[in-house]
Amino acid sequence: MKAVVASTLFGLALSGAAQADTITYKDQDKLHAIAAAVSAERIEHDITALVGFGTRHTLSETESDTRGIGAARRWIKAEFEDISAACGGCLEVYFQSQVISGESRIPEATEVVSVIAVQRGSVDPDRYVIMSGDIDSRVSDVMDATSDAPGANDNASGVAGTLEAARVLSQYEFAGTIVYAALAGEEQGLFGGKIMAEQAQKDGWRIKAVLNNDMIGNIEGVNGVINNSTARIFAEGTRMDETESEARRRRFTGGEVDSPSRNLARYIDWMADRYIDNLNTRVIYRLDRFGRGGHHRPFNDLGYPGVRIMETNENYNRQHQDLRVEDGITYGDTLEGVDFDYAAKLTALNAVSLAGMAWAPSPPANVSISGAVSPSTTLAWQPAAENEAEHIAGYRVYWRHTDAPNWQFNRDVGLVDEYTLENIVIDNYFFGVAAVSKDGFESPVVFPGPAGAFGE
Template sequence: MSAIAPFRTFAATLLLTSVAANAEPTVEYHDHEILHTIGVAPSAANIESDIQTLVDFGTRHTLSETESDTRGIGAARRWIKAEFERISAECGGCLEVYFQSDVISDERRIPDPVDVVSVIAIQRGTTDPGRYVIMSGDIDSRVTDVMDFTSDSPGANDNASGVAGTLEAARVLTKYQFNGSIVYAALAGEEQGLFGGQIMATNALADGWRIVGVLNNDMIGNIEGINGVINNTTARIFAEGTRMLETPQEARLRRFTGGEVDSPSRNLARYIDWIADRYIPNLDTMVIYRLDRFRRGGHHRPFNDLGFPGIRIMETNEHYDRQHQDIRIEDGRAYGDTIDGVDFDYAAKLTGLNASSLASLSWAPSPPTGVTISGAVQPSTTLAWNAVDKTTNPHLKGYKIYWRYTDAPQWQFSRFVGDVTEATLENVVIDNYFFGVASVSKDGYESPVVFPGAAGAFLPDPEAE
């Protein structure tokens, strides 16, 4: 029996009436004016300037020049670090800025050992600094031949846009203080094999980081698709289904209880989708039930591989003539990832989505752990969970139960149940819905919804260790 069980025995149990059969789906939430402000705060002009600076380094290929101050990956990463340090100086040193690196050799794309160097900036939380949310973009660029490290490779959209968005989010969010920590990461080695993300995820695991979400931004500036569609009002959020580290025993249980579409990454994606609906003007996000684009990858994957929740945010309509291409005109058709293909207002909009999401996640309490559910062959459903540590979450007000029909993409019903660790939904039959629990702060910020069991856990259950 876990140490929390005796507490649960005496914890208040709340009985909740069912939703009327014909009632409209409803989710109660607190609107935060500050998230509206943060959502529109990113500057398109700042993003344009940062993308131009990165483009002007000529190439940022992982194997490119490191000694020059004007060309290559070395100059680019030093400039990014200096820019984070300048942002930190403006907030009184609120960022911890450092290079993170490892020597990588890969027979496919890094034939000789290379120091893969990322730039990390941490804005420490005030009450729960060991809990992290991460926004990332990729430093490196490439042309048609992935091994060509000398040709000009501007990488304006892929992925100077993601790095510029990360820098701009730092400018916006360092004006505030948060309960949890926010990490701004410019990751290296993506095109050669996702190495920057692997290095960071491995270090985070070794250092015991409690990561609630990784928001990987890879191509957030293009609005004109190769399919002819021009659209600046939509974006995609890619999120994996079942966890990479799921055990055979967990998979067998999931077969009978569900959870295929309720991994922490999926519920992180739902959270960000809600932020878009509530706080970002003229933006609709599409949650895609896939790790990434078909048979492709991004820097959130190394975090997913180690069990951390992570998603990819990007444009809806890609233009493949502007990705991984030598700069050229061929049969009257322009190829290459040049800055004229970037819409800076759109990049600022997606940066606002990131910033509002990071703020909400960091102001919210930690997600509950140890969530369980029961109710088989009963007319009611009971959920239980471990109490969130009030030492690191002094702003906790209580918990909210969410539920939805099993074929619904978003949570449809919710009920705040108070500062308890168990609650029962009377006459809500467990077979007909999916359920979850979120922590709620005194001023209404919520954690992501945690689906019961290992399939949905955001953080390890300390009671199970």
């Protein structure tokens, strides 16, 4: 009799969660069109042009029109300006710079100059999603500013992808603002990202996503694996700016695997599943490669959601290497090591993810949860801002088993700011809320409390 009762209760518990059925999303024709519009040929042209500057080392030549980082950044700015001209001036294009000195890799005063292009949103222009790549390149000696450093994959591929995303997305109008950034000084200490993140914070940018693209063109790993159908998304766990009191709260309520960066990565992952042919993305539960870093980190340091998108199989013979042949092995980051179709595939992933978030409402703010010692769970959140009131259709509540990597159940709850999931026990699941526009575009899911907050 006890076994029968236990079985019945277990079945009732499952049926409560299963009321939502399988998660479904509205398929968006515009996102399919965006993915299809990305051109491998244009990406190849841009990577070839960047390689043609010989070296793009942060400390390299700045006066020449044909060699060095000065020529490279002026060329990138001119490309963004051409893109803007083609869309009727839809991009604000500018240099962003700061003089750096006294650093181990920048000992003498050097102007670190990035190129920024801003596509303003029409509904919520103060909400930003950012795609970035790195301008600079290097060889074996990080201080060698004169030797040829083609940097074809690391990271002309990321800059070329950012330019191509701007070409495609500038043909559309979005609710939120999209920023395309070619950041400088990465190899010398992530300086371009630090300068941009700090300026954004000063200017009050509401950054909801940073998609850092660092090496998106290599498919042949140093381990011998050749694969053009997978990519990695690196996402930090607990927020870097978490306070002691927030850490104590997280210990009892969870959130270690639900930082805004992790839920941003989940969002990009399901974009890949739905809109990018023959691409399986792996969300890596780590800030970056083991002990290494990239230009999303300065944004994470200030509490902004950010991830690194990159190839799965790295080839260390082509990274940070002098151009040479030793023992029959060719070293160096040249055009021969880049698969342009693969770079286009990862660029398309960025483009649909940026578009989806920029068309969607802002992720819900001030999400809270209650339901301890109760059979039901209640989530609440801040109502949409006035400027988004006509744009938003409602909210979607998500939940999943605590050992599941991705959201398993959801329920549309309408245009409300509180909802109770009856007979779904708070102890047994993780929960979140997303906002949905009237045309079906959805924000990333927000985990309750400061551990999962995307900011105001």
